[in-house]
Amino acid sequence: QITAWLRATFADRPELQVSHETIYQAIYVQSRGNLRAELTRQVALRSGRTQRRPQSRAAGAARSRRPWIGDLHISNRPAEATDRAVPGHWEGDLVIGKAGASAIVTLVERATRYVMLGALPHGRDSEAVIGVLTDLATRIPAHLRRSLTWDQGTEMATHPHFTIATGCPVYFCDPHSPWQRGTNENTNGLLRQYFPKSSYDFRTINQTGLDEVAHELNTRPRETLGWNTPAQRLAQLIAP
Structure with a gap:
């Protein structure tokens, strides 16, 4: 700051x-x-x-060998995503459970702060993550799928399949730059009120349970939205 x-x-x-x-x-x-x-x-x-x-030099070298990133660096993301003036730009991440044995997908829309959560009952390899992301993205209209920003994790190695299925391009942050997905980082912090870090096992909750948590977050008034809720803001964008 x-x-x-x-x-x-x-x-x-x-x-x-x-x-x-x-x-x-x-x-x-x-x-x-x-x-x-x-x-x-x-x-x-x-x-x-x-x-x-x-930071480990070896880890830094490994991150540089990630061919799936290509030219999809966050610096190439549409400028409209930066100031939140145009809705439809999302940030995503994995929240990891106890002992690294489980995880969920988190998505948040930058302009409305609308949250979607996805269960990963079969692991968090790229195929599983991309499948869940695709299912979540198709819940919303195509005009609200303008971009998705993620870190450089291997779970996004097959991201072209997501883009083909949804029409939503994926952009990647710099290493060690969580502020480039600040909305998502803040959302993940709120989620820890429900899922304590290092002690919660996400295998104990299914998609229905995650949808209920997302609903609570989306119906919580936010000062940054003029005390509207994310659900209200998204409804305004979807209404004919």
Whole structure:
């Protein structure tokens, strides 16, 4: 938030801008004395960790060898998706259950914050994920399937099948850039109220149960929507 605010406020003065990594380094590496002692007594990261987790070079190299991404980088996503003025642009992710043994698909529409959830009872390989995504996407009209933004996970290796079936292109974020799917990250945080991290087994809930949770989220008034609900906003877009 700080980085983005500085970039927008001082667009023509790069000397007044700072990267998010520099801020983290200042807090977690350069801090000394009272500040460092205070940080050791509290959970300062939303992840629950008190220190930054170093990134693996090997993992970075592996991510660079993902041919399914091609030229479908988020920078090539239609500009209309960025400002949320045009509905129909979605963000998606997998939420992983206890011990990594289960998962569900989460989708959220950027303009309305409308949420759809998909069960994965048969695993989370690419074929299973693409099948569930296709089923969810066909619940909504074609004019509201303009794009889907995802991370670079292997579950999207067969994404062309999804695009052929739905007409919805898929775009991929940069590695370690969850803010590029900020609406989805926020939604996943809300979902943890229903499905506690590291302790919930998604094999204990079926599609009907997930639809009920999505309904609760979609009928919750949101300040960002002028206290309308996501369901109300989506209904306005679907109404003839």
